[in-house]
Every structure is written in structure tokens, then in C-alpha cells.
Amino acid sequence: MTPPPDTSDTPTPGAPGTGRTPGAPEPRGTSEIVSSVQGRVGRLTLNRPKAINALSHPMVNAMDAALRDWEHDDQVDAVLVDGAGERGLCAGGDIRSFHADACSGGTGSLGFWADEYRLNHRISSYPKPYIALMDGIVMGGGVGISAHGGVRVVTERTRLAMPEVGIGLVPDVGGTWLLARMPGESGTHAALTAGHLSGADALYAGLADHYVPSERLPALIDALTATADAGNPAKIVEEFTAAPPPSALEADADWIDACYGAPTVEAILARLREHGDPAAAAAATEIEGKSPTALTVTLRALRAAAGLPDLWSALVTEFRVSSASLRSHDLREGIRAQIIDKDRSPRWNPPTLAEVSQEQVSVFFAVPPTGDLRPHEG
Template sequence: MTPEVLITTRDGVGWITLNRPRALNALTHAMVRAIDAALTRWEYDDTVRAVVIDGAGERGLCAGGDIRSIHDDARTGGTASPGFWADEYRLNAHIARYPKTYVALMDGLVLGGGVGVSAHGSLRVVTERSRVGMPETGIGLTPDVGGTYLLSRAPGELGTHAALTAAHLSGADAIHCGLADFFVPSDRLADLRAALAVREPREAVRMFAQAPPDSGLAADAAWIDACYSADTVEEILDRLHEAGCSAVAKEIGAKSPTALKVTLRALRTARALPSLEAALTQEYRIACASLTAPDLAEGIRAQIIDKDRDPRWSPATLGEVTPALVDRFFAPPAHGDLSLLTQGNR
């Protein structure tokens, strides 16, 4: 059987290739564990000077976690997913504080869990084909894998817009929002991989990096900041309509009402949290609570399983999502909080 993740060392570099191209390199629990084990091994190996992660196939680095398995788990009692999320979030924290250069080649789709294994790295490379995003509100979930931490620190309210709309950001947008560092044309990636084998990583990336195109999000910052600075999802939608952005409001309105309100609170809270680890702990609470709420299984059913794109959210409207319901997502799980060894800053 072909390994789901290829892990090798060559020329002093640890290479990690996500290898499920037919599934858009979606992360399984076994893949998460294998990546973390390799990072731990290389951390103490003096012959390994840097790590590079990329994805097999032509469609992208990683389109997220294996949400089909999460759907099945949510329908049958939700006993496996908390363990997956705990290991995944520990991996995200490990990447963020990794002592060696961690290069992420973020070509193509980089969504959800794909952001978690790339955007916390020390050298993050996007291309003209990059589509970076946190699509969770569309499946009844909240941005996780440190997504609330990253998006809450984007300029102004751009991260709030990206989270609530579940937008796919261009490579230029990702750089502007702090999710990436360098823009390299996709047809130079093979040359970049070759250079990484013989040069210091930052030097190798700079050899092929170009000025990114203009960021569309940066150009829209004025109306985004004005609309998304509101304190509630309802007021954000009202401001969008008043600003002539009814299409954006309609896009948000199609998402899970519960996920929207939980996401906005999570972003506002994460903005004041002292570390990535603190945000991951909050995200773990939210993810575990989502397993016992109806919208997660329903959202995955509508978007991935049946693909009818017609989720029946419960509650169905924003007005029915009470503060008490939102509070439930921020309470520690009955089995206990996420355990992270280091509470450090990124």
C-alpha cells in the first residue's frame, strides 16, 4: 500500500509529502502522527538542517482534515474525533515552535488542516495557484488548527471577513494577511526544491521569490473594516447591506448560524489571547462541542456526502442562536482540556 505521507531525508533536509492526491491530500489521524513523529526525530538529528512540506499531485498541498471520518464519528457518538483534533493541534503547535527552518510550499488548495501544517511554519511560500482558506463555517464548524489565532491577527477585519465568508484567499491575499511570506511562480517550484537541497532555506527561497500581485483584500480593506468591526453577526450583515455588499451578506447568510456566532466570538477572544497554544485550547473546546451539535454532521452531509448544497441548519436563524448556546462551545469538554506541553508564543 502506498504511504499516505512520504517522509524522507535528503541532502540534510527532511522532506514531508502529503500523499493522498485523489483526496486532495486530506489529513488522516495516522498522517498527523507520522508527521509529528518525523519532526520530533529530526529535531534532535544534527544531520537535518531544515524541513520542507509539500503535497503530491497537481491540485494542492492539503484540502483539510478527513471530514468524512468526522461526519461518521459525529453521527455515532463522537469518540474518535477529539483524539484526532488533540494530536492535530499538538502538531500545529510543534510546527510553530520548531527550532529548525520549516518550509511550507503552499501551492494550490491549502484549506483547513492544510493551513495548520503550513501557515505556522517559518518560511511559507505561495504561488499564483494558491487558494488558502478556512472553510469551516460552511460545514457547521469554526476555524481551527490555529486559524482563529492567525486570522485574528490579520490587518484590520480582513481575518473576520475571511472566516465568516469561508473565502479562498489568493497567494497575494495570504501574504497580506500574514498567512504566508513569499510568492514564487508555480513553474519555479521544481527549481526551488533543487535549491533547497544545496542552499540555506531562506536564501533558496529568495532566489525565486517575486513581488506578489496586488492583494484584492487589501484593496477592499476600507469597506471590510467598516462592516466587520461590528460586535454581532447581525450588525455585520446590516452594515454589508447598507454598504451595497448584499452578495457578501447573502454568502455569509448561507453558513451555519451557530458556527457564525461562535466563530465571531472565537476570533474576538483569540485576538486577546497570549499565544497560539491558548487559541488551540479554545478551538479544541469548540470542536468537541461541535460534535454533539447538529450542524457539523449536517454541514458535511450537504457539502461532501450528498453534495446537495442544501444544509438544514439547527437553529435555522441567527436570532435563534442564544448567548447561552454560544457559551456551550467555550466550556471545557467533559473529558478535559487539550494538553499542550509548551505555552509559548509563536
């Protein structure tokens, strides 16, 4: 299993734009976010390159504040989001902080998740074009600040994933909503294996709109920020697109749909083992290393999300699940094994799928003691 990256680090003060784009402005607000208006585009650059731009709570708040300001700014026609450095847009949240919170009995993660999920919802309903450059690693929270946008750009370097089940968590940031709406059972496959999707896969999955070779990104950013009218960025992006390679996820659709349509994780594994395709057997091996509890809760959350009326409803459910996860054994143990001690040998409890009871699963969907996720006040 490929573990989620260790995103503990400090920002690079004053880092300009992305590592591919010259001439970005001086940072404003927090050093972890470069916020500026270039031409008629409000630009947000995540600025923790050594941590693959993992989201901190101040970064979430800074992004939300900028979006609120630009929503009513007549000088801003669109918003552009990218990441500093060469490794990716965003590797997710600061996992070590979740571990510290879980071990100490703290509640700081709940505040972070609440603000993050509200940001995801704001992005999904933003009244101006929201352009996300999904180059390199885009995981967890990185999906939340990009895949809910209106103009989503991937490249040949895109590696997109929702890897939560590997650390005892469940896909969040609206991930259950997105995964449940991918073609066939491809979202279930991506969630349970925590596998990486290529840029071509993301297009097939409906998580992206445009494929632009990474070498063209600097020119694309220049074109977006130089135009006198950035109100139709999709038209500008089209000038830089190329034909994507074939999607491996699409090529595997037959066995994915045949195996992941089963009603339980145990039945899915049985179908994968019996199918005969080497890729199906490899998927089973990946799933068997993940948290049995997280896998079971994830499958139930995905099936439920498919019938929900909107993204906000999914985010409310995800907040319940994340709140319960913060107090679970498997979150502490998963992060310990993958990030803290790096022994890659988590001791899950319960250790098998057969031992995960429906009563245990139902706890994750109950209203948390702190209450449900509440909308923004403004």
C-alpha cells in the same frame, strides 16, 4: 457557496514527492506520508493526491514523529513540507470521518484533533527552519501545517481558506489565532464568508512570506535539498521569488473594516447590505448561507483570540469548541448537505441568527467532558 472538497479517498502507494518534482525517494513510515532526508533537508510530502492530501490521523502522527526525530538530528538543518499531485498542499481533514463519528456518538475525532493541534503548536515553535510550499488548495488543516511555519511559500495557484462555517464547524488548527491577527477586519471577513484567499492575499494577511511562480517550485526544491547548508532557506527562496499581483483583499480593506467591526454577525450583515459596494453585498449573501450557530461561535472565538497571549491558548479554546461541535446538529447536517448527499441545502438548527442564544454559544467554550487539550509529553 463553494463547498469544501470531498476528501475521501485512498493514498497512492509509493507516490514520489510532488507531481512537479522528479526523483523523490521511496516512502518511509506510512504510504500517506513520504518522509526522507534529502541533502540536509528533512522532507515531508503529503501523499493522498486524489483526496487533495487530506489529513488522516496516521498522517498527523507520522509528521509529528518525523519532526521530533529531526529536531535532534545534526544531519538535518531544515524541514520542507509539500503535497503530492497537482491540486494542492492539503484540503484539510477527512470530513466524512467527522460525520461518521458525530452520527455514531464516537470520540475518534477528538483524538485526531488533539494530536493535530499539538502538531500545529510544534510547527509554530520548531527550532529549525520549517518550509511549507502552499501551492494550490490549502484549506483548514492544510493551513495548520503550513501557516504556522517560519518560511511559507505561495504561488499564483494558491487558494487558501478556512471554510469551516459552511459545514457547521468553527475555524481551528490555530486558525482563530491567525485570523485574529490579519490586517484590520480581513480575518473576520475570511472566516465568516469562508472565502478563498489568493497567494497575494495570503502575503497581505501575514499567512505567507514568499511568492514563487509554480513553475519554479521544482528548481526551488532542488536548490533547497542540494545545498550543503540549508540553515538559511529564506535566502535560497528569495532567489526564486517574483513580484506578486495586487491583493484583492487589500483593495477591499475600506469596506471590510467598516462592516466587520460591528459587534454581532447580525450587525455585520446589516452593514454589508447597507454599504453599497457590490462586493459587500456578495459577502452578505455568502454569510447568510452558513450555519447561524457556527457564525456566532466563530465571531466570539475570533474576538477572544485577539486577546489571548499565545497560540497554545487559542488551540485550547479551539479544542473546546471542536469538542462541542462534534455533538452539534449543524456539524452533522452541514457535512450531510455539502459532502454526503451534496444537495447543498443544509437545514440549520437554529435556522436563524436571531434564534441562537448566548447560552447555546457558551456551551462551545466550556471545558469538554474529556478535559482540556493537553501538551505533548515529549
